Amino acid sequence: MLDNLTQRLAKVVKTMRGEARLTEANTAEMLREVRLALLEADVALPAVREFIAKVKEKALGEEVIGSLSPGQALVGVVQRELAALMGADLGPDATQLSFAQQPPAIILMAGLQGVGKTTTVGKLAKYLKEQKKKKVLTVSADVYRPAAIAQLESVTKQVGADFFPSTSTDKPVDIALNALDWAKKHYHDVLIIDTAGRLGIDEAMMQEIAAVHGAVKPIETLFVVDAMLGQDAINTAKAFNDALPLTGIVLTKLDGDSRGGAALSVRHVTGKPIKFAGVSEKLDGLEAFDPTRMASRVLGMGDIMALVEEARKGVDEKAATDMANKIKAGGRFDMNDFKAQLTQMKKMGGMSGLLDKLPAQFQQAAAGANMDQAEKQVKRMCGIIDSMTPLERAKPELIKANRKRRIAAGAGVQVQEVNRMLNQYDQMQTMMKKLKGGGLMKMMRGMKGMMPGMR
Known part of the structure; x- marks a missing residue:
């Protein structure tokens, strides 16, 4: 997500942080780099x-010049x-959906085809x-696209959700x-109307x-716009903003564009807040947009809050607590535990999803890794574990040549x-022992050794 911009700005941030004194020259150089990025x-x-x-x-104001660490202040x-x-100036509630009307709250989706x-x-x-926790009804008013x-x-x-034919x-x-009449009669909280798009703007x-x-x-x-449209997104946004009283923007395919700057431009042109961002093709790949956290992410500072939220959604807290207690008590980390860890990682959006939310220094540790390949490898590893007997999962040391051949054939x-x-x-088992003492860096080093392509 916004990879090129993040890489460029992360370098600028690193340089700025190291400045003990700000001069007109180094401030101008920093601004030039940010402008180009x-x-x-x-x-x-x-x-x-x-x-x-x-x-x-x-x-050049007092806040920065008078600071004990002006580089940090400038960051x-x-x-x-x-x-x-990105919209933080619109206030903390601007990015939230409004339900302040007699149910159902109606959400109209507008945008080009594709x-x-x-x-x-x-x-x-x-x-x-x-x-x-809303009862949702959807309906399509697109009578043109097959x-x-x-x-x-x-x-x-x-x-x-419920669908109105x-x-x-x-x-x-x-x-x-x-659809509105049906939603009222059946006590729906929200009605989402999908409208027709065209390949271009027409009257x-x-x-x-x-x-x-x-x-x-x-x-x-809500105006739905493809983050990969580039400068065309701006013209489209202007046309829709002139024709409709837009209340917000939904960015799609933000994961597919390393530039993504059009996303920032659309917010600027329409004056409307970005409310959601599509970050993967999966149906759970929609994130509520937080401009302050996204700014930190773009500057290479990561979004630890989003990481925590993903963990909260994806992790079975009881299973995680049980395993932590088991390890603390000197219990054995077996193949069932290993598979549970792999499954939790997939639920949290996969390795690429996790790394995207970590600060730049952790992302650099994974530089050159093929994340798609890594995620395919995780699926294969789960398949291999599924081919083992319950005894083999509990005692992996029993797996010798004959058993390996049988497991390989089964998977x-x-x-x-x-x-x-x-x-x-074995590496994960060693890492679990180290984690008794805690420490995120230990965990990242362990993951680096585990993940295909990360060396």
């Missing part, structure tokens, strides 16, 4: 100019202004159902009103979505892979 990341020139002007003004200024560029709008409806339904209605029905069923012969306004589309908006009067009108892998997995189990 933002422009290379596709951030619109007006947004960059405004950002640099604000940082420059505060960099703080950059972090705060970057957060403001930006991931329909999948985002499914992700949002899942988020509202699981995180906010299979759009069927696609929304499919993703809605996958996330366990429609057909391509219905009128979008009628679809929305009928007919804008009139249609404006008509749907006028008919149902949604409390939230559909080569014997070498079984050997490699047993070596990684």
Whole structure:
């Protein structure tokens, strides 16, 4: 996510922190590097100019000049202004969805075709159902794109929300009103309306979505934009912002673009807060957007709060406590425990998802690692453990040549892979013993040895 920008800015931050004294020369050099990094990341020139002007003004102010560590103070200024560029200046409640209307609260989704709008409806339904405990109904008012209605029905069923059927012969306004009537009668908390997109902006589309908006009067009108669109995203955002009273932005495919600066530009152009970011293709790959935390992440400081939240969602706390107590009491870390650890890692968004939220120094430790390959390897390792007998899982030292061949055949892998997995189990077992004394760095060093490609 925003990889190139993060790498460039992390270097600048490191240099700034080391400055014992700020001069006009080193401040100008730092601002030049930040400006180039933002422009290379596709951030619109007006947004960059405004950002640099604000940082420059505060960099030469008393807060920084009078600080005992001006380099550190200047990093703080950059972090705060970057957060403001992303929407922190709109206030802490701006990124929250509003439900302040008689149920159902109506959310209208707008955007071009191909930006991931329909999948985002499914992700949002899942988020509202699981995180906010809402009863959600979805409906498709897209009567043009083949299979759009069927696609929304499919993703809605996958996330366990309710779906209101429609057909391509219905009128979008009628679809929305009928769905609203159904939602009221069946006591739904939220109605999410998926609207039609086009390959480009056209007058007919804008009139249609404006008509749907006028008919149902949604409390939230969210503009869904592809982070990979680059500067085109800005023109699209302007057109939608002129046609509709937008309340927020949802960024999709943020994981697929190493630049992603268009995301910052859209916020700047519309003046509307970014409310959600799509960070993976999976239906749980939607994150509530926090500009302050995202600014820290972009500057290479990581997002430890997001990591903790992922852990809280993905980790079986009782199982984790039981295993910790077992290790503390001198109990054995066996193959069942090893598989449980691998499963928890997958639930927390996989290795790439975890590393993305860690500070730059931890990410550098994983530089050059093939994360996709690492995650495939984790799946194969789980398959190998599943091919073992209960006795072999409890006592891995019993696994000799004949057993290895049988396990490899059962898992559909080569014997070498079984050997490699047993070596990684040994490393994890050693790491667990070290972790009795605690320490994140010990854990990261242990993971570095375990993960394929990380040496």
